[in-house]
Every structure is written in C-alpha cells, then in structure tokens.
Amino acid sequence: MTDAKQTISDRIQEQMDALTRAERQLALSILENYPASGLGPLAALAKGAHVSVPTVARMVQKLGYKGYSDFQADLREELGAIAKGPIAKHETWAGAAPSEHILNRFTDAVIDNIRNTLAHIDPAEFDAASALVADPSRHLYIVGGRITHTLAEYLFLHLQVIRPHVTHVQSTSNTWPHYLVNAKPGDVFVIFDVRRYENNTLKLAELANARGAKIVLFTDQWRSPVHRMADISLTSQIIVPSAWDSATTTMLLVESMISAVQTLDWEKTKDRMEELEDIFDQTRLFRKFT
Amino acid sequence: MTDAKQTISDRIQEQMDALTRAERQLALSILENYPASGLGPLAALAKGAHVSVPTVARMVQKLGYKGYSDFQADLREELGAIAKGPIAKHETWAGAAPSEHILNRFTDAVIDNIRNTLAHIDPAEFDAASALVADPSRHLYIVGGRITHTLAEYLFLHLQVIRPHVTHVQSTSNTWPHYLVNAKPGDVFVIFDVRRYENNTLKLAELANARGAKIVLFTDQWRSPVHRMADISLTSQIIVPSAWDSATTTMLLVESMISAVQTLDWEKTKDRMEELEDIFDQTRLFRKFT
DNA sequence: ACAATTGTGAAAATAATATCACAGACGACA
DNA sequence: TGTCGTCTGTGATATTATTTTCACAATTGT
Incomplete structure (x- = not known):
C-alpha cells in the first residue's frame, strides 16, 4: 500500500x-x-571507516535501530529480498485474489522454485544433455516412476516427433527388462526420479549403466541416488505449500530441453512435423476450425 | 586445479x-x-534448516573453515566482491548463462505466462472448481487429449489419493463411451483441451453435458470450444519460444488445485495418505533414504 | 545387531555489543 | 583570543550473544 519498504x-x-x-x-x-561491510562485526566496521566504536553505536541508534544487531538483521533481510529479485513481488500478478489465497501462495512458491533451480543449473551441462538427447544415432529411452511417468511421457510425446528411436519405459511396470536387453553402449537413458525415490528406477539405472548407456537424470534438490550413475543431473527445486511436491519446475526444464533439442536440427524437425500434420489430417483427430 | 576464486x-x-x-x-x-542466511547467527541458520546447532558447526569444518565466524568472513568477502564486480543485473535466470540462452528465454516466457494467467483468473471460480472436484458425492472423470492426457493423469494420480470415485479417461482412446454410460447428473468432468482442440474431446464434453454432468475445463487463452458447455473454465497462457505450446502454466494450475482440494478435507486426505504409505511400505516400491 | 548420523541439553570459552566517564579537538562566537 | 558547547576518541567494564565442544541417547540404514 503506502510505504513500500525503504532500503x-x-x-x-x-x-x-x-x-x-x-x-x-x-x-x-x-x-x-x-x-x-555492515554485516561484519561492529568493531571491524568502525576500523574500516576510521571511526570509534561508540560512534557506530551512536549512529545506528540515530537511524532508529535498537542496536547494531538490530541494524544487521534488517540488512540481512534486505539482502534476502534483493536476491529474490523483482518478480517475486506478487503485486505484479495478484489480480483479484488476496495474497493468502492458495493460488498466490502456490505461485509464489513455484516462482521461487524456478528461480532457485535456474540459479543452480550449469548451462553447459544442460546443453550437453540436450545434445545427447538430440543425437539420432543413439537410441533414447525415457524412464519415469509412479508419478513422474507423466513427465516422462510428456517428453516422449514431443521427442517422438523430433527424432526416431525413442522409447518410453515405465519403471513401475514389469516390462522394462525387455527394453534393457536391447540397450547398446552409447544409448541414452533419460531418467526421472524425484522424492520417494523408487527402487525399480535405481535398479534400472544400474543395469543401464552397466551396459554402457549414458544417463541423463531429472531429479529434485535432494538428488536421487541415481545421480551417482548419471552422466548429467538436472535438479529442480520442488517445494510447495502442499502435501506433495511440485512437478512444475521439472516440467519447465523438460520443455526447455524440448525446445533446445528441436532447435538443434530444426530442418529435420520441421519435416517430421509436417508429415505428422498430414497423418493427423487424415485421422481427423483435430478440429480444423473453432 | 588452479584455484581461481571459487565461490x-x-x-x-x-x-x-x-x-x-x-x-x-x-x-x-x-x-x-x-x-x-549464512550471514546471520549460527543458531538461526540451524533453526531455518531444521537441523541442530552441532550439525552446522560440524559442516562448516567439513567445508574447510576453522569455525562459523571464519565461514561468515568468507561469505562477506564474496558478497563484497560481487557488489564490486560488473553491475550484476538480473533478468537472466540461469546466472551462468547469457540471456540469449534458451533456458533464460524460455523461463522468461513461462514467467510471463504465469503472470498473465494469474491476472485473469477469478479466484472465486477457482474455488468453485476446487469445491466441485473435492466433492466425494460426485463421481469424478478426468479427461485428457493426445498431449494433455499427461496432465490429466498427473491430476488423477493425486486426486486418487485424496478421494474415492475418480476415473481417468483418455479421449483419444475408443474406450471412453463405456465410462459415459455410467455418468450421472451432478457428476464432474475435468476436461483438458488446449490447442489442437480435439474432436473426440468435444464430443465427449457434449455427451457429458447432455447427461447433466458438471464440466470443469482446463484450456488455453484461445479457449477450446468445450468452454461453451463448461461450468467453469480455467484458461492458461501457453506461449513459449518453441514449436509447441507450454504446459507448465497449466501444470501450475493443476497443482494449485490439488493443493486446494487436499486442504478442503485435510483429515480425510491424511488418513488416506497414511494407508497408502503402509501399502507402499509393504511393496517396497520406495527407498527409505539416500 | 552394528555403525554412522543426528539431535539434545548443557557448560565453557570466546567474541561482540552496549555503556560509561572523561579528555582532547574543533568550530562558533563574542 | 578565550570561552562554550558539541563532537569524538580512549579505555575500561558490564552485559549479552554467540560459538564451540562435550557426552549421550535416539534414530536410521546396512
């Protein structure tokens, strides 16, 4: 409302x-x-400014603080707010809903997750993962667990359009050993494993690893044990005000990767998409208008 | 290893x-x-991370510091260095990547989508939708299309834990007419339909509507034709720098709804979750730790 | 059952802060 | 030039906060 907090x-x-x-x-x-400088000990600050200790003490009180510690606490808070960046202020989007509304609280948390996730991702690793996933000479296996198989399938559905030789494997089904016998060294496994890490997924990763396959892992900040076998791990932050974890951030990474992969060989992707269009036309799956 | 200053x-x-x-x-x-957070008192940090004081003390030593103060001094130094450096401005999400990197461009677009989506959603409608979805006296059908069935299933997997009588229907399969014959007036259909609106989905919606069922629609800003039959439409903005549309914003809405629904009858949800826990324990599907 | 990890509660050691009294420095002003 | 009031630093001390460490019990994974 009135006073946006003064720095x-x-x-x-x-x-x-x-x-x-x-x-x-x-x-x-x-x-x-x-x-x-304000976050160090009072004495250090005094020395740095070539003033005496009481001068510092006197001034922070003049500024309206109870004491130096109080002043520091405020500084830290401000620092935290700065790091969060401008978008975190949900005045930007909180249209009609009060900020306590679950929509706003949830969105706040997700934006926070996104920011943290992106801050900790090494773009070179991301690019390397994209290149692996894009390489049509490697067979691509996409593996998801009980919940994450939805993300796995989302990735699968898109990559299927972009390139050949893509297989979706559900680690919770008991059919996956069949896929593994076909895996060759150099093939790529994209594995999703987030909290409530699954034993099946781990075993599958171990076997894939033993067969010399590359592993790209999508996991959360606590890192699935699969990461020890993974060539590249992409970790998302997934905390939200809910009894479950959030998949939104991981979804963002997945979509970014789809976008990156598609760009790597756009000509071929375009051709494949057009072919697919034709087929869809024939099946009349989609509406032409409205 | 040349140790250029490592953060x-x-x-x-x-x-x-x-x-x-x-x-x-x-x-x-x-x-x-x-x-x-690292610049505050040790005890505050410990509390914030939900660990004990000695754990903090032990870790900073593991990181190679003489003590917590030593660690803090280093942090401050780093903070000073950052401030001095080239004017580090934001808007790049992946700090290490240039702003033209796909990760940054994509995330920018998604954040924008989120902001726009939230600005246009009426919280009252959202709450009404949540209430419908939460009502155990109504059978709940969740319907997705070719791509969106992944979102549908994601919703399904969670609601399944929260309440009974939930069914996942894929509009692209030809089994859905079987589900419809069971639908009663007052039952609820949650329908996902985004660009490349699907004929099957529309037909299913029409039939459901004819049988007196309620319809909650997740769609995009251009609105699926299903919206004419929907009691409540939740629209997301889905534009991203990619050949495909983004599902991330819709995922955010879905997760928010899961969170809202779970809150509406938390006691019952908790019980159901605990039962589920037990079953999982018995199947040893999940790893206990690490 | 064992080993490793973690938390608890407490005490001791250390460091930092808050104050005080006083003396010197300085500028304003007559 | 001298006086006055204000500001500032010194050094000392009391007070408080924080860190560090310990032994032991509880937990958890192997």
Whole structure:
C-alpha cells in the first residue's frame, strides 16, 4: 500500500544531513561497500571507516535501530529480498485474489522454485544433455516412476516427433527388462526420479549403466541416488505449500530441453512435423476450425 | 586445479556428495537464500534448516573453515566482491548463462505466462472448481487429449489419493463411451483441451453435458470450444519460444488445485495418505533414504 | 545387531555489543 | 583570543550473544 519498504541505503542517505562529521564518514563507508561491510562485526566496521566504536553505536541508534544487531538483521533481510529479485513481488500478478489465497501462495512458491533451480543449473551441462538427447544415432529411452511417468511421457510425446528411436519405459511396470536387453553402449537413458525415490528406477539405472548407456537424470534438490550413475543431473527445486511436491519446475526444464533439442536440427524437425500434420489430417483427430 | 576464486556456493555444491543427509539439508537451506542466511547467527541458520546447532558447526569444518565466524568472513568477502564486480543485473535466470540462452528465454516466457494467467483468473471460480472436484458425492472423470492426457493423469494420480470415485479417461482412446454410460447428473468432468482442440474431446464434453454432468475445463487463452458447455473454465497462457505450446502454466494450475482440494478435507486426505504409505511400505516400491 | 548420523541439553570459552566517564579537538562566537 | 558547547576518541567494564565442544541417547540404514 503506502510505504513500500525503504532500503537501509535510502534511510541513510535521507539522514545524511542530520549526521555529524564522523557519522557521515561512517555512513559513506557503509555505502561504499554495501551491504557487505555492515554485516561484519561492529568493531571491524568502525576500523574500516576510521571511526570509534561508540560512534557506530551512536549512529545506528540515530537511524532508529535498537542496536547494531538490530541494524544487521534488517540488512540481512534486505539482502534476502534483493536476491529474490523483482518478480517475486506478487503485486505484479495478484489480480483479484488476496495474497493468502492458495493460488498466490502456490505461485509464489513455484516462482521461487524456478528461480532457485535456474540459479543452480550449469548451462553447459544442460546443453550437453540436450545434445545427447538430440543425437539420432543413439537410441533414447525415457524412464519415469509412479508419478513422474507423466513427465516422462510428456517428453516422449514431443521427442517422438523430433527424432526416431525413442522409447518410453515405465519403471513401475514389469516390462522394462525387455527394453534393457536391447540397450547398446552409447544409448541414452533419460531418467526421472524425484522424492520417494523408487527402487525399480535405481535398479534400472544400474543395469543401464552397466551396459554402457549414458544417463541423463531429472531429479529434485535432494538428488536421487541415481545421480551417482548419471552422466548429467538436472535438479529442480520442488517445494510447495502442499502435501506433495511440485512437478512444475521439472516440467519447465523438460520443455526447455524440448525446445533446445528441436532447435538443434530444426530442418529435420520441421519435416517430421509436417508429415505428422498430414497423418493427423487424415485421422481427423483435430478440429480444423473453432 | 588452479584455484581461481571459487565461490562458497561452488564449494558447497562440490562437496554436496560428501555430505550426510542433515548436512545436505543444511547446505540446500544455505543456497536457498544465498548468501543472506549464512550471514546471520549460527543458531538461526540451524533453526531455518531444521537441523541442530552441532550439525552446522560440524559442516562448516567439513567445508574447510576453522569455525562459523571464519565461514561468515568468507561469505562477506564474496558478497563484497560481487557488489564490486560488473553491475550484476538480473533478468537472466540461469546466472551462468547469457540471456540469449534458451533456458533464460524460455523461463522468461513461462514467467510471463504465469503472470498473465494469474491476472485473469477469478479466484472465486477457482474455488468453485476446487469445491466441485473435492466433492466425494460426485463421481469424478478426468479427461485428457493426445498431449494433455499427461496432465490429466498427473491430476488423477493425486486426486486418487485424496478421494474415492475418480476415473481417468483418455479421449483419444475408443474406450471412453463405456465410462459415459455410467455418468450421472451432478457428476464432474475435468476436461483438458488446449490447442489442437480435439474432436473426440468435444464430443465427449457434449455427451457429458447432455447427461447433466458438471464440466470443469482446463484450456488455453484461445479457449477450446468445450468452454461453451463448461461450468467453469480455467484458461492458461501457453506461449513459449518453441514449436509447441507450454504446459507448465497449466501444470501450475493443476497443482494449485490439488493443493486446494487436499486442504478442503485435510483429515480425510491424511488418513488416506497414511494407508497408502503402509501399502507402499509393504511393496517396497520406495527407498527409505539416500 | 552394528555403525554412522543426528539431535539434545548443557557448560565453557570466546567474541561482540552496549555503556560509561572523561579528555582532547574543533568550530562558533563574542 | 578565550570561552562554550558539541563532537569524538580512549579505555575500561558490564552485559549479552554467540560459538564451540562435550557426552549421550535416539534414530536410521546396512
């Protein structure tokens, strides 16, 4: 509403005129290396600004804090808010709903997950994974578990259009050993394994690994044990205000990968898509209009 | 290994495998609000990560620091270095990647989709839909199409735990007429239909509607023709830099709804979940830890 | 049943903060 | 130039907060 919270930096600048010489000197020193210097011990800050300890103590009180620790706590909070970035402010989207509404709380959490996930992903690894998945000379097996087989299938449905030799395997079914006997060294397994890691998935990964296959793993921040066998692990943060974990972030990664793979050989993808169009036309699966 | 300055974040990630469960939990907590959380008092950090004080003390030593203060000093130094460096501005999600990287472009688009979607959703409608879906006195049919059946199944798998009488129907299979004959007035159809609207789905909706069933529709911004029969339509924006549309936003809505429904009768959900736990224990489907 | 991990509660050691009194420095002003 | 009031630093001390460590019990996976 009224006062969007003022940064400490602002508050200091504002008070600047009301400060005395030594205090101003201190203030400038704080702003110079903001906010790191304010987060150290009081004595260090004093020394860095070439002022005395009591000067620091006196100033933070002048700024309206109960003490130096209070001041630091505020600084830390601000630092946390900065890191969260501008999008996290859901004033941006909270249309009609109050911010306590589950839609907003949930979305907040998901955006947070996305931000954290992206911050910890190595783009080179992502590209390497995409290249593996795109390589038509390798047979591609996509493996999902009890819940994650939905993501696996989503990936499968799209890759199927982009390239040949793609197989969807459900680790919870008992048919998967059949697929494994065909796996050759150099083939690629895309494995989904998130919390409530599944024994079947692990076994499958072990066998695939033993046969010399490459493994690309989609997992969560706690990392499935499969990651020890994986050539590349892509981890998502999946915490939401719910009894279950969120698959949205993983979905985002999957779609990004689809997009990346499709770009790697767009000409061929386009051709395949057009062929598929024709077939769909013939089956009248889709509506032509409205 | 030339040790060009390694960030603490890197160092933690690197050691991640050598860490134990509680330590990993702590590490993730540090990374989650990095670096702010590491700059507070040790006890606060421990509490925030839900681990004990000694665990924190043990871990910082494992990371090679003399003590927590030592660790903090390093964090502050790093923070100072960042601030000094090239004006690190945001809008790139994957910090390490250039903003043209597909990960960043895709995520930008998705965040945009989310924001737009939320802005246009009426929370009252969402709540009404949740209530319909949660009502155990109505049989619930969940319907998906060629691609969207993955979302449908995702919803199905979770609702199955929350309530009885849930059925997953694939509109592309030719078995769905069998389900329809059982449908009673007041039963609820949750229908997914996004671009490349499917004829089968429309027909199914028409029949369901004719039998007096309620329809909750998940669709995209262009709205499936099913919306004319739907009691409640939830529309997502689905544009991304890809040859295909994005399901991520729809997934977000689905998960939000799962969370909302579960909350409506949490006691019963909890009981059902516990029963399920037991069964899983017996089947040894899941690993207990690590 | 065993080994490893983790939490508990407590105590001791350390570090940091908050204050105080006082003296020197400085500028304002007569 | 001298006086005054304000500001500042010094050094010391009391107080509080934080870290560090310990032994032991509980838990968990193997």
